[in-house]
C-alpha cells in the first residue's frame with residue numbers, strides 16, 4: 001500500500017532530487033522537471049522508454065512534450081501527494 005511521504009521520508013528523499021533539478025510545486029504536493037534533448041525523436045524515444053517503466057510500476061507521469069523538451073510532473077493521485085513511487089520514478093527518469 002502506497003502512502004504519502006512522511007516528513008522524515010521527505011527529508012531524505014527530496015534533497016537529492018532537488019539537487020538534480022526537480023522542483024516542488026507551490027500549489028500542490030508534486031515535483032516537476034523539464035528534460036531537454038537534442039531533437040524531437042530523441043525526446044520521444046526517451047518518453048517511450050520512460051513509459052515502459054511507468055506501466056511496469058503502474059505509476060504514470062503527468063507530462064507534456066514540445067519538440068525537444070519534456071516537462072514532467074510527478075505526484076501520486078491515489079494518496080493526493082508525493083509517495084515513494086514518485087521518488088522512484090524521478091530517479092529512473094534521471095537515469096534513463
Ligand SMILES: C[C@H](O)[C@H](O)[C@H]1CNC2=NC(N)=NC(=O)C2=N1
Pocket residue numbers: 058059060061075076077078079
Ligand atoms: C487504477 C490504477 O492502479 C491507478 O489509477 C494508478 C495508475 N497510475 C498512477 N499514477 C500516478 N502518478 N498516481 C497514481 O495514483 C496512479 N494510480
